[in-house]
Amino acid sequence: MEFAELIKTPRADGVVLHRPFMPNVEGTLCLTGHHLILSSRQDNTEELWLLHSNIDSIEKRFVGSLGSIIVKCKDLRVIQLDIPGMEECLNIASSIEALSTLDSVSLMYPFFYRPMFEVLEDGWNSFLPQNAFKGLESMTDEWRLSEVNKDFSVCSSYPSLVVVPKDVDDDALRKVATFRHGGRFPVLSYYHSKNGMVMMRAGQPLAGTNGRRCKEDEKLINATLRPGKRGYIIDTRTINVAQQAKARGGGFESEANYPQWRRIHKSIERYNVLQESLIKLVEACNDQSHSMDRWLSKLEASNWLSHVREILTTACLAAQCIDREGASVLVHGTEGTDSTLQVTSLAQIILDPSCRTIKGFQRLVEREWIQAGHPFQQRCAQSAYSNSKPRHEAPVFLLFLDCVWQILRQFPCSFEFNESFLVLLFEHAYASQFGTFLCNCAAERARLSLPEKTVSLWSWMNRPQELEHLTNPLYEANSLVIWPSVAPQSLLLWEGKLHSKRCKKNVLRPILFILIWVLNISDVNTIIWLI
Incomplete structure (x- = not known):
């Protein structure tokens, strides 16, 4: 397919761009296969380069012969384009809708992008599992790097290399995979060097109504326990949902089958509830x-x-x-690709100081989200403005990034990165x-040869000139475990993700009054400083 076939009007002059709290810009609008571009001849005016894949929805409005397109983005920005001529406006809107809803991954911009910067470090090779395992080997010899999933046949959402107990062979892993949702058998997520305790993650067991059991599964997770010790299974679902x-x-x-493990049920909502929550949140912040x-x-x-x-x-x-009970932990929900990863990655930020550095956090995202099989393509296909069901x-x-921001705000000197890093x-x-x-998942990335055909975000982000903007000037390495407060008055709305510079009227005013009410502060200057 040629992108030109979808572009009815590639260029329009006299287009006016409206953005909240920024001056209007008049210029020429151009549509390419991957970008909406607005360029002005005015001095000191920043061009608009918007990826079609960032567009969540558009609205069309007409006053006489003047047409307007309201573009609502997945990153929660909202912009307006005033286009002279009804036909031109309709053609451009139709083209944007077609180009922003392409399903084929191989047609997306990363496959066409060629960096204009020198790649000093190939991000695709920065956080390989075998390199991370070398660090584990220096602390313990109780684990091994298994290639049981090298062709992705045992678990389609796992990477080709996984860390498992040394005493459990690959045949046993294959049997355990048939007993866990999506083949996601328990694998190592984190080793706590302070006391040797571990955190594992998995999919739910396929016990069913007849109480099916798997001796190999029991042996695998028991292999993580020290003599005389009990472990905890944290199920991210309520007991009723389970x-x-x-x-x-x-x-x-x-x-009966796992007597050495105590099961604790929590209540983290599934993805459909979370999507509705985001839609309502953005709706509240846009309330006029x-x-x-x-x-x-x-x-x-x-x-x-x-x-x-x-x-x-x-x-x-x-x-x-x-850390405090000296017990190992197994975390799972249903699939093990959403709430499970939120919990395991946040627990590591609390426990492990290296995860609070820039490289350490990138390593965490790579290992606990990208390689662990969080379905980014599905989860991020739409944002808060989409008209599709x-x-x-x-x-x-x-939500994970929001939780990290909450901890960062409570411990502003313990993180090497700043809020801009999380927003990015x-x-x-x-x-x-x-x-x-x-x-x-890793299998899809391997099939499309992403490391060979696309550039890694880490390659760009880890250049000195970019790190300069992402580094926290208050950072002082803190080797201690940090315990965030989860009291209601300790959690604030993260304005950064809502583009506070563009939504100041709608967001900062309510936040100000919430702080006055919650903290009972009468000094307005104090409140402004807190914000």
Whole structure:
């Protein structure tokens, strides 16, 4: 397919760009296969380069012969283009809709992008599993790097290399894979060097209503326990949801078959609920009314901060079991690709100081999200403005970044990176010129040869001139475990992801009043400083 076939009007002059809290820009609008570009001849005017893949939805409006296109982006920006001529406006809108909804991954911009910078470090090779395992080997000899999934036949969502207990052979792993959802048998997520305890992650056991068991599964997770020690299984579903999963062939680990493990159920919502929460949150932040009660009511109805609190609470629980109880932990929900990864990665940020560095956090995202099989292509296909009915879309990764921001705000000197770093990851997860967040799993990336055909985000981000903008000037290495507060008054709305510079009128005003009410502060200067 040729992109030119989808572009009815490639260029329009006299187009006016409107962006909140920024001056209007008049210039020439150009459509290419991957970008919407607005260029002006005015001095000191920044060009607009918008990836079609970043467009969530558009709206058309007409006043006489003047047409307007409201472009709503996946990164939550909203812009308006005034286009002279109704036919031109309709053609451009039609072209944008066609180019922003292409399904084929191989037609996306990362496959066509050629970097204008010198690649000093190939990001595709920066965080390979075999390199990470060398660090583990220096601390313990109880684990091994297995190639059981080298052709992705045992588990389609796992990488080709996984870390498993040394005493469990590959034949046993194959049997365990048939007992776990999606073949996601328990693998090592984190080794706590302080006491040798570990955190593993998996899919739910396929126990079903008849109470099916798997001796190899029991042996695998028991291999992580020290003599006389118990472990904790943290199920990210409520007991009722886990019970219902039994009727569909899923379930949980029974106490009779796993007597050395204590099961704890938490309540982290699944992706369809989270997507609805994001839609309501953005709707609240775009509310043009001047009613504080209405705004607070909408914010509360979104349940966004409730989701943040529940995820952080569960991560703190996992970290507490490992660090304070001296126990190993197994985390799973249903598939093991969403809430499981939120919990395991946040627990590591709490426990491991290296995860609070720039390279360490990138390594964490690569290992616990990208290589671990979080389906970015599905979850980030739509954002808060899409008119399509959500299928598999959900802000799972965005919620994780929000939780990290909450911890960063509470421990501002313990992180090497700043808020811009987190916002950048959010934006690139939804639309990017880099291939890092493309596809749903390692198998898909290997099939499309992403490392050979696309550039890694880490290659660009880790250049000195970029790191300069992403580094926290307050950073002081902190080797301690950090325990974030999850009290309601400790959790704030993350304005950065909502593009606070463009939404100041709608976001900062309610935040100001919330702080006055929650903290009972009368000094406005104090509140402004806190914000």
